Amino acid sequence: MALSQEASDYAAEIRLHDWSDAPYRTNRAGHDRTTDYKATKEHLNDLETARVRWNVMITAAQFFQYRDPNFNLPEFAEACGVDMNAPTGRWLGNLEAGLRHDRNGHVSPPGRPASA
Numbered sequence: 001m002a003l004s005q006e007a008s009d010y011a012a013e014i015r016l017h018d019w020s021d022a023p024y025r026t027n028r029a030g031h032d033r034t035t036d037y038k039a040t041k042e043h044l045n046d047l048e049t050a051r052v053r054w055n056v057m058i059t060a061a062q063f064f065q066y067r068d069p070n071f072n073l074p075e076f077a078e079a080c081g082v083d084m085n086a087p088t089g090r091w092l093g094n095l096e097a098g099l100r101h102d103r104n105g106h107v108s109p110p111g112r113p114a115s116a
Contacts, residue, residue, distance in 0.1 A: 003075055007064050011079035014060065019052040020044045050083060057082050058098035065099055065107045073099075 003011065018033045020043040027036075033043060044052065057080040064071045073095050078084055099107055100114035108114055 003072060003079060004064075004068060007068070007071065007076055008079060010060055010064075011057075011076055014053065014056055015079065015081035019056070020049040022052050053080065054082055054098075056080075058095075061095075062099055062107070063110045066109055 002008075017027070018031050021027070021031075021033050021040050023044070024040050024042045033040075043049075057077055060080075061071075061073055061076055064076065065073060074084065077095060100112075102108050102114065
């Protein structure tokens with residue numbers, strides 16, 4: 001099943017962005033540290049960068065999973081550039097666990113805690 005155009009576009013933005021210096025500065029969308037004349041010397045290692053990308057992806061996925069019953073979470077994660085085979089992350093096994101759910105097992109609405 002193909003992602004919606006909206007989810008596909010959002011994933012493309014997440015994938016394009018260089019998250020390796022995210023804690024150290026604010027960037028424009030699509031930032032690439034290797035071509036940025038104001039690049040910082042500080043940057044995350046590959047695993048730390050993957051974790052930031054994961055958190056951005058799963059935050060966006062919370063919204064899309066709530067709004068679209070046909071949303072494909074693994075496809076979205078992969079489209080965002082999340083390494084689905086990362087040996088240290090085991091991302092695929094953690095995808096559903098990354099989403100907040102209510103007491104009935106439904107995906108929580110954006111901006112609401114898991115227990116609501």
